[in-house]
Amino acid sequence: MDYQSLINSSALTIFVAVVLLLVTTVCVIYLRNGWNEAKRLGVTTAEMKKIVLNCIGISLVPSIPIVLSVIVMAPVLGVALPWLRTSVIGSANNELISATMAASATGVEFTTTDMTPQAWINAAWAMTLGCSVALPIVLVVLKPVCKTYDVFRKKDSRWISIFSLCALVTVIAAFSINSGKKGIIPSAVIIGCFIFSYLCNLAAKNPKLKWLKDYAFPLTILFGLVLSMIITPFLS
Amino acid sequence: MSSFEIKMHRDGRIYGWSMLLAICAFPLFASIKYNIWPNFGAIWPGVLTMWILMASYVLSEMIAFPPILGPGSLYLTYITGNLQNQKIPCALSAMSIAGIEAGTEKANAVSVIAVAVSSITTTVIIALGILLMTPLTPVLNSPVLAPAFNNVVPAIFGALAGLWLLKEIKVSLVSVVVCLIAILVLKIDLQWVLLGGIAATIIIARLMYSKGMLKE
Numbered sequence: 001m002d003y004q005s006l007i008n009s010s011a012l013t014i015f016v017a018v019v020l021l022l023v024t025t026v027c028v029i030y031l032r033n034g035w036n037e038a039k040r041l042g043v044t045t046a047e048m049k050k051i052v053l054n055c056i057g058i059s060l061v062p063s064i065p066i067v068l069s070v071i072v073m074a075p076v077l078g079v080a081l082p083w084l085r086t087s088v089i090g091s092a093n094n095e096l097i098s099a100t101m102a103a104s105a106t107g108v109e110f111t112t113t114d115m116t117p118q119a120w121i122n123a124a125w126a127m128t129l130g131c132s133v134a135l136p137i138v139l140v141v142l143k144p145v146c147k148t149y150d151v152f153r154k155k156d157s158r159w160i161s162i163f164s165l166c167a168l169v170t171v172i173a174a175f176s177i178n179s180g181k182k183g184i185i186p187s188a189v190i191i192g193c194f195i196f197s198y199l200c201n202l203a204a205k206n207p208k209l210k211w212l213k214d215y216a217f218p219l220t221i222l223f224g225l226v227l228s229m230i231i232t233p234f235l236s
Numbered sequence: 237m238s239s240f241e242i243k244m245h246r247d248g249r250i251y252g253w254s255m256l257l258a259i260c261a262f263p264l265f266a267s268i269k270y271n272i273w274p275n276f277g278a279i280w281p282g283v284l285t286m287w288i289l290m291a292s293y294v295l296s297e298m299i300a301f302p303p304i305l306g307p308g309s310l311y312l313t314y315i316t317g318n319l320q321n322q323k324i325p326c327a328l329s330a331m332s333i334a335g336i337e338a339g340t341e342k343a344n345a346v347s348v349i350a351v352a353v354s355s356i357t358t359t360v361i362i363a364l365g366i367l368l369m370t371p372l373t374p375v376l377n378s379p380v381l382a383p384a385f386n387n388v389v390p391a392i393f394g395a396l397a398g399l400w401l402l403k404e405i406k407v408s409l410v411s412v413v414v415c416l417i418a419i420l421v422l423k424i425d426l427q428w429v430l431l432g433g434i435a436a437t438i439i440i441a442r443l444m445y446s447k448g449m450l451k452e
Contacts, residue, residue: 087359
């Protein structure tokens with residue numbers, strides 16, 4: 001069996017499809033549980049429908065670079081392996097780094113002409129073992145961490161809200177600044193989106209524009225993407 | 237811990253370990269099917285590098301995210317991936333739509349909905365992308381759209397900043413200044429900035445809270 005037939009075999013593709021079907025089933029179970037709990041806590045069906053629509057909108061655009069990374073990896077690694085690794089657990093960058101290191105350790109280049117079945121198996125194992133480490137850590141650590149936070153919450157619930165806010169704004173600030181330091185274009189996009197989002201929320205205070213509050217977030221992302229396309233020819 | 241959280245922990249661990257086994261079974265299946273086995277002696281340095289790289293991130297995320305998202309959505313997030321560019325933005329947007337404060341029981345429930353919907357959407361889009369790979373390739377690789385795909389993360393975090401940083405400006409200012417100094421002046425890696433930045437912001441916010449400087 002030649003290399004391309006091996007990496008694109010229907011058995012591998014079916015295996016991945018079954019795994020992804022299982023993962024999707026778990027997502028549906030979680031969705032149902034979250035829905036019932038939110039309803040029990042007083043979140044209205046209308047609000048939850050808005051949340052669902054919003055999340056679909058927000059997830060669409062970031063999914064496209066993932067599709068692109070699958071397209072980039074597919075000629076070298078076949079469809080099944082990148083499909084699985086980018087649909088669950090992994091991030092495209094880490095997977096690519098892992099696969100390239102494994103190919104190099106096997107003594108071949110990460111190209112369609114150089115890769116061999118041995119290099120592919122090495123890459124598949126390296127990607128799986130190397131990039132799946134986050135999940136077992138979470139499965140072991142998360143419960144004790146949540147229990148510790150609960151102890152603090154019982155002592156002073158107002159403080160734990162501020163504590164959560166501290167974590168939240170630091171995460172946003174750190175990721176924003178880290179993205180912005182990469183150049184003038186991402187910096188301009190961050191600042192532009194920040195202002196646009198603020199203006200949307202300000203406009204939403206007008207009763208006639210109340211609907212804008214629900215769509216401010218996906219609209220702002222769309223604005224940022226269009227802004228990046230407009231400013232890149234001038235600033236790059 | 238509420239009964240929902242207890243259920244999320246139990247289900248999260250059961251599904252998490254099961255999904256991990258299913259995902260890790262792929263290379264084993266390929267090795268058995270083609271009778272080609274990996275050369276662990278050659279790949280272990282690369283695997284170890286990834287473990288070190290990712291473990292430091294995950295440990296800092298385990299301090300940062302549980303008080304924001306709650307357990308259910310975090311288990312699902314780590315099964316399906318794409319935390320930074322999809323799951324966190326979706327969960328925060330969901331809380332904003334429902335007018336819920338982060339870290340509450342309601343926030344935990346809507347975060348689960350947000351992360352589940354986001355995961356299903358991504359899985360469907362990737363599957364569609366693979367099905368339509370041939371006609372889509374030239375469109376997705378077009379130079380006109382390239383800047384947009386290169387700036388998805390800045391757009392998402394700019395939008396999140398506009399949504400959340402103005403809620404408690406004093407705390408946000410502290411965190412922004414701490415992160416600016418850590419990233420641009422001290423040039424510390426992101427995972428340590430998260431850990432140290434959260435700790436520094438919490439310490440300063442605690443002082444402000446004790447002195448009654450934060451709004452009730």
